[in-house]
Amino acid sequence: xxxxxxxxxxxxxxxxxxxxxxxxxxxxxxxxxxxxxxxxxxxxxxxxxxxxxxxxxxxxxxxxxxxxxxxxxxxxxxxxxxxxxxxxxxxxxxxxxxxxxxxxxxxxxxxxxxxxxxxxxxxxxxxxxxxxxxxxxxxxxxxxxxxxxxxxxxxxxxxxxxxxxxxxxxxxxxxxxxxxxxxxxxxxxxxxxxxxxxxxxxxxxxxxxxxxxxxxxxxxxxxxxxxxxxxxxxxxxxxxxxxxxxxxxxxxxxxxxxxxxxxxxxxxxxxxxxxxxxxxxxx
Amino acid sequence: xxxxxxxxxxxxxxxxxxxxxxxxxxxxxxxxxxxxxxxxxxxxxxxxxxxxxxxxxxxxxxxxxxxxxxxxxxxxxxxxxxxxxxxxxxxxxxxxxxxxxxxxxxxxxxxxxxxxxxxxxxxxxxxxxxxxxxxxxxxxxxxxxxxxxxxxxxxxxxxxxxxxxxxxxxxxxxxxxxxxxxxxxxxxxxxxxxxxxxxxxxxxxxxxxxxxxxxxxxxxxxxxxxxxxxxxxxxxxxxxxxxxxxxxxxxxxxxxxxxxxxxxxxxxxxxxxxxxxxxxxxxxxxxxxxxxxxxxxxxxxxxxxxxxxxxxxxxxxxxxxxxxxxxxxxxxxxxxxxxxxxxxxxxxxxxxxxxxxxxxxxxxxxxxxxxxxxxxxxxxxxxxxxxxxxxxxxxxxxxxxxxxxxxxxxxxxxxxxxxxxxxxxxxxxxxxxxxxxxxxxxxxxxxxxxxxxxxxxxxxxxxxxxxxxxxxxxxxxxxxxxxxxxx
Numbered sequence: 001x002x003x004x005x006x007x008x009x010x011x012x013x014x015x016x017x018x019x020x021x022x023x024x025x026x027x028x029x030x031x032x033x034x035x036x037x038x039x040x041x042x043x044x045x046x047x048x049x050x051x052x053x054x055x056x057x058x059x060x061x062x063x064x065x066x067x068x069x070x071x072x073x074x075x076x077x078x079x080x081x082x083x084x085x086x087x088x089x090x091x092x093x094x095x096x097x098x099x100x101x102x103x104x105x106x107x108x109x110x111x112x113x114x115x116x117x118x119x120x121x122x123x124x125x126x127x128x129x130x131x132x133x134x135x136x137x138x139x140x141x142x143x144x145x146x147x148x149x150x151x152x153x154x155x156x157x158x159x160x161x162x163x164x165x166x167x168x169x170x171x172x173x174x175x176x177x178x179x180x181x182x183x184x185x186x187x188x189x190x191x192x193x194x195x196x197x198x199x200x201x202x203x204x205x206x207x208x209x210x211x212x213x214x215x216x217x218x219x220x221x222x223x224x225x226x227x228x229x230x231x232x233x234x235x236x237x238x239x240x241x242x243x244x245x246x247x248x249x250x251x252x253x254x255x256x257x258x259x260x261x262x263x264x265x266x267x268x269x270x271x272x273x274x275x276x277x278x279x280x281x282x283x
Numbered sequence: 284x285x286x287x288x289x290x291x292x293x294x295x296x297x298x299x300x301x302x303x304x305x306x307x308x309x310x311x312x313x314x315x316x317x318x319x320x321x322x323x324x325x326x327x328x329x330x331x332x333x334x335x336x337x338x339x340x341x342x343x344x345x346x347x348x349x350x351x352x353x354x355x356x357x358x359x360x361x362x363x364x365x366x367x368x369x370x371x372x373x374x375x376x377x378x379x380x381x382x383x384x385x386x387x388x389x390x391x392x393x394x395x396x397x398x399x400x401x402x403x404x405x406x407x408x409x410x411x412x413x414x415x416x417x418x419x420x421x422x423x424x425x426x427x428x429x430x431x432x433x434x435x436x437x438x439x440x441x442x443x444x445x446x447x448x449x450x451x452x453x454x455x456x457x458x459x460x461x462x463x464x465x466x467x468x469x470x471x472x473x474x475x476x477x478x479x480x481x482x483x484x485x486x487x488x489x490x491x492x493x494x495x496x497x498x499x500x501x502x503x504x505x506x507x508x509x510x511x512x513x514x515x516x517x518x519x520x521x522x523x524x525x526x527x528x529x530x531x532x533x534x535x536x537x538x539x540x541x542x543x544x545x546x547x548x549x550x551x552x553x554x555x556x557x558x559x560x561x562x563x564x565x566x567x568x569x570x571x572x573x574x575x576x577x578x579x580x581x582x583x584x585x586x587x588x589x590x591x592x593x594x595x596x597x598x599x600x601x602x603x604x605x606x607x608x609x610x611x612x613x614x615x616x617x618x619x620x621x622x623x624x625x626x627x628x629x630x631x632x633x634x635x636x637x638x639x640x641x642x643x644x645x646x647x648x649x650x651x652x653x654x655x656x657x658x659x660x661x662x663x664x665x666x667x668x669x670x671x672x673x674x675x676x677x678x679x680x681x682x683x684x685x686x687x688x689x690x691x692x693x694x695x696x697x698x699x700x701x702x703x704x705x706x707x708x709x710x711x712x713x714x715x716x717x718x719x720x721x722x723x724x725x726x727x728x729x730x731x732x733x734x735x736x737x738x739x740x741x742x743x744x745x746x747x748x749x750x751x752x753x754x755x756x757x758x759x760x761x762x763x764x765x766x767x768x769x770x
Contacts, residue, residue, distance in 0.1 A: 110648040113678060142690055144678040146647035149610050154644060156655055156676030158692040161725050162744075162752075174694045174723070176655050176676055191657070193674045193694035196722045197748030202674070 023170055024088040024099040024118060025071045027057040027258040028231045028244030030209045030218045031188050032179040033112060033145040033153055036240075036260055037075035040084040041101040043159035043172070045143035046112040052076045055260035063252040066092050073101070080106050082114060089123075090169070096123045097135075097169070105143075113144035116159065120166065130165045137166030153179045160195070171195035173202070185210040185218075200224055225249050238262055330604060330618060331641055331658055332706045334715050336429060336627040337564060341702040344715040345394055348708065354381040355767045360711050362739075362759025373759075375711045380766060385412075388711070395712060397447070407455030415447045416466055416559070418479060418488050419511025419520030420532045424466075424559055427532065430547070430569040430588040431600045431626070448475070448559070458482070471495065471560030485512045492558045507558055528555040530567065545573040553593035564627050566590035566597070581607040590624075598624025613646020638666045650681035654691075658703075670698040673705070673718075685737065687730040696721045710739055710761050722747035736762030 027038035034040055035049030038057055054074040061067040073086025084103040090096050097120050105114025120137045121127070127135025140162045145155035157175045160168065177190030190205045201224055209218035214235045221228040229246030240260045247253050334344035352358055357378035364371050373390030387398035397413030417425025450468020457463045461482040468475060473495035479488030488509040511520040519533035530551030537544055553567040569590035576583055584604045591597035604618035622637040637660050645654035653676070660671040677691035695703045695718050704715040705724060718724060726743040738760045744752040 108649075111651040111653075113651060113680065142678070142692075144651065144653055146651060146653045148613060148644070148646060154653060154655060156653060156678070156692075158676065158725070161690075161692060163746075174674055174676055174692055176657070176674065191674065194696070194721075195694075196746055198721075201669075202672075 023168070023172075024069065024090065024120070025057075025073060025086055025101055026059050026069060026256055027055065027071070028233070028242040028256045029258075030186065030207055030220070030231070031177055031190050031205060032186070033107075033155055035075075036258075036262075037073035037084045037086060038071060038258065040075055040082070040103045040105075040114065041071075041073050041086045041116065041118075043116060043141060043143055043157045043175075045145040045155045045157060046082040046103070046105045046107040046114045047145070048107050048109075048112075049075055049077045049082060050262035051078070053260055053262035055258055057256060057258035059254065059256040061254050062248065063254075066095075075103075077107070080108050082107050082112070091123070093123050097121060098123060110147035111145065113142070115142045116140065118168075120168065122166065128166070132165035135166055137168060138162075138164045139168050148178075151181050153181060155179070171197065173198075177205075183211075185216075220246075229254075330602070331620070331639060331660075332704045332715055334704065337560065341717050341719055343717050344704070345712050347395060348711065348713050352377055352379045352384070352763075354379045354384075355765055356763055357766045358761065358763040359736075360759055360761040362710070362757060364755070364757040366755045367753070373711075378766060397449070407453055410450075410452040410454075412449070413447050414450045414452055414468065416450060416452065416468075416470070418477075418509050419486065419513075419522075420518060420534070421557075422520050422530050422532055422555075422565075423488070423490055423507040423509040423522035423524075423557060424475075424477065425557075426559070427549075427557070427565050428547075430566060430571045430590045431598075431622075450475075464488075470558070473558070473560075475558055479509070484514065486510070490558055505556070505558060522555070522557075524555055526554070528552040530555040532569075539574070541577045543575040545571075545575075547571040564592075566592050566628075581605060592625065592628035596625055596628050596630075598622070598626060609646060611646060611648055613644070615642070615644040617642040636662060637670065638662075638664060639671075640666050645677075652679040652681075653677070654679075660701075662698075669696075670701045671703050672696050673703045675705070684732050685730065686732065687728075689726075689728045691726045691728075693724045694722075695724070707743070709741070709757060710759050718745065720747055722750075733760060734762070735764075736760055 025038045025041040027036065027042070029036065029039050032044065033047035034044035035047045035053070037053055037055050040046055040049070052074070053076070054072070056072040059069040061069065067090070069088060069090040071086055071088035073084055075082065075084035082103070082105045086101045088099040088101070090099070099118055099120045101116065101118045103114050103116045106112065117138065117140045122135030124135065130136055132138055139160045141157070141159035142161060143155065143157035143159070145153050148154050155177050159172050173193035173195040175190055175192045177188060179186055179188040186209045188207045191202055192205070193202045194200055203222055203224040205220055205222045207218060207220035209216060216233045218231045219228065227246065227248050229244055231242060231244035233240060233242035238261050240262065242258045244256045245253060338344045358376070360375040362373055364373060371390060371392070373388070373393060375386070375388045377386035378384060383400070383402045385398065385400035388396045390396050399410060399412030399414055401408060401410040421427035448468050448470030450466060450470070452464065452466045454462055454464045457480070461480070464479040464481070466475070466477045474493035475490060477488055477490035479486050486509070489506070490509070491506040492504060494504050506525040507522055509520060509522045512518065516537050517533060517535035519531070521529065521531040523529040528551070530549065532547065532549040534545070534547040547569065549566070549569040551567050555567065557565065569588065571586070571588040573584065573586040582605070585602070587601040589597070589599045600620065600622050602618060602620040604616065606614065606616040608614045618641050620639045639658065639660040641656065641658040643654070643656040645652060647653045656675040658673045659666050659669060662668045662670050673693055673695040675691065675693040677689065679687065679689040681687050693705055697703055697719050702717045702719045704717055707714045707716055707726060716724070722745055724743065724745045726741065728739065728741045730737055730739050739757070741757045742754065743756070744754045746752050
């Protein structure tokens with residue numbers, strides 16, 4: 001049932017791939033290694049995160065009032081080990097679904113890796129039976145990044161290495177990308193392979209982020225079909241807020257908002273674009 | 284004489300009793316287990332992988348890894364593999380004691396199965412079992428190098444199963460620097476015997492071969508004469524069959540203005556046929572050149588090849604490859620290649636143009652290594668009208684005491700009739716996994732030290748649109764120990 005809403009929108013538009021790079025734990029952030037809990041759960045490889053962070057986000061997909069994702073997650077790190085867990089709910093009680101995500105990994109100076117698992121269950125009263133139970137689906141994946149020198153980080157993320165039970169709302173293929181990071185911002189390029197069964201080719205994303213004081217802004221452009229998004233983030237003390245609007249030429253606008261509380265040892269965190277690895281994580 | 288069950292193979296197997304018994308009596312040093320090398324990286328060359336032309340398209344291809352065992356060691360590799368609900372055990376044992384060495388692979392339906400033993404005496408060397416025989420450039424006997432190997436940057440692979448046969452070989456020294464070789468056996472279902480005399484790096488050999496009931500055309504009895512020479516900067520061979528048809532090849536390697544130049548030329552009649560199956564369909568004429576300019580940070584390789592099986596049936600390739608090394612053992616490579624014409628005769632798609640580009644990066648700090656690769660082939664210029672594409676990402680994590688985990692994930696897409704090959708290294712073989720259509724392949728490998736050896740577990744699954752995952756797994760334990768007597 002949970003595929004219905006997406007499927008209607010996609011089939012109406014004649015689009016079968018390249019709709020959204022993320023789903024249950026989507027949050028406004030640039031691509032690349034990340035430290036915030038929602039990005040970790042969505043499949044980003046772990047950069048050095050805060051010792052503890054909790055975040056909540058809401059996303060309205062394609063301007064559809066009934067297709068809203070609400071997610072909350074927490075993450076922590078200790079001695080290089082990273083863990084994150086979160087809960088997400090999308091859609092209404094008739095056609096929506098609930099997802100629980102867990103990430104375990106490690107991050108150190110210049111490298112990081114994680115494995116993730118997402119369990120979903122349809123919220124419909126009588127979901128379709130499956131091998132894991134009625135309306136239950138599982139996906140497992142992994143992600144890793146390394147510093148390649150010269151302020152460049154390269155990463156790979158395969159969020160759906162294994163899928164079992166009820167199909168996920170969107171199949172996601174292998175993503176590889178590179179990020180050039182500078183104190184004033186970053187520039188990234190990613191390539192997302194089309195998942196099996198998708199007729200569309202792989203899509204690419206080019207993004208640019210700029211940081212100024214406690215604020216950061218970024219923009220991204222994707223092909224197949226050509227579309228883009230703009231995001232902004234600001235930090236005040238332990239609170240970070242971010243928002244992003246992305247536009248699809250057929251399906252409409254998607255709006256995402258996030259608020260995160262993070263605790264960093266020794267005081268306030270330096271402001272940097274969310275998701276971009278901190279400067280001490282890169283050579 | 285069935286493969287892997289011949290009397291020669293049994294003799295080779297029985298010969299294991301001696302070195303194994305020796306190994307039991309010996310006292311292997313603890314450090315010996317550490318001599319077990321980890322499984323090699325999947326990609327032996329950054330260039331795109333493809334099986335030899337003698338192998339059918341779209342089918343998995345396996346070959347030996349090309350490693351060797353140092354004298355004074357014995358190695359046991361025991362394991363099992365599963366695919367599609369079928370479980371198959373396999374075993375590989377080998378030893379080398381300086382004077383005597385041998386190997387035995389035992390697995391039902393394994394193309395690499397078979398055994399061989401080699402004994403060195405004061406009078407010569409005797410080998411028996413499943414042997415790979417090659418004279419000179421491989422024109423009359425053996426496996427001649429394919430012209431596109433150089434164009435693609437060469438190959439570091441080991442011998443394929445197609446070039447081997449059940450045989451006995453004796454090589455003895457004659458005079459100072461001379462050698463006499465006698466060979467008798469069965470290659471590709473055909474009885475074959477030959478004698479070769481070598482002196483001053485020039486050799487003259489005579490071969491006779493019986494008939495073979497090969498399909499679709501039976502092979503009649505034949506014979507060949509081979510004259511070959513070998514020098515430090517070049518080698519050549521002239522081969523002539525019983526009907527007077529000839530083939531000649533010469534290759535050289537030298538310097539040209541500071542660059543390394545490799546060239547190879549072959550000529551002859553299209554009707555000439557090698558006596559061994561591995562080279563039976565080789566081009567009659569070819570011209571190959573490779574140039575590697577000097578460079579330390581970035582190395583470039585340029586290769587080009589032209590070949591012809593017979594009038595109207597030929598092909599050409601040109602490749603340009605770059606390779607660079609970065610800090611922290613990271614390296615990158617990228618290349619362009621254009622292919623035209625037939626790779627075999629007959630070919631299912633003769634004359635097809637393929638233009639490809641690939642890029643690969645691998646590196647990482649400390650115990651974590653990341654590898655990314657993108658390869659794209661098109662049927663039009665600038666790799667447009669894609670016919671094959673594959674994106675691969677791999678992560679390897681080194682643990683304590685030699686423990687290692689490696690995850691490789693590839694996404695591929697091919698047009699109908701096309702295949703991509705993903706190289707997968709195992710403990711005892713390199714497999715070029717043939718994939719067609721659109722799908723994903725994931726492979727997880729775990730290596731752990733166990734019982735003074737190394738235990739390896741591999742699971743791989745391929746997911747295609749609308750299909751259930753096809754799972755393959757292997758489990759093996761490998762131990763290498765010294766068989767030198769203590770004290």
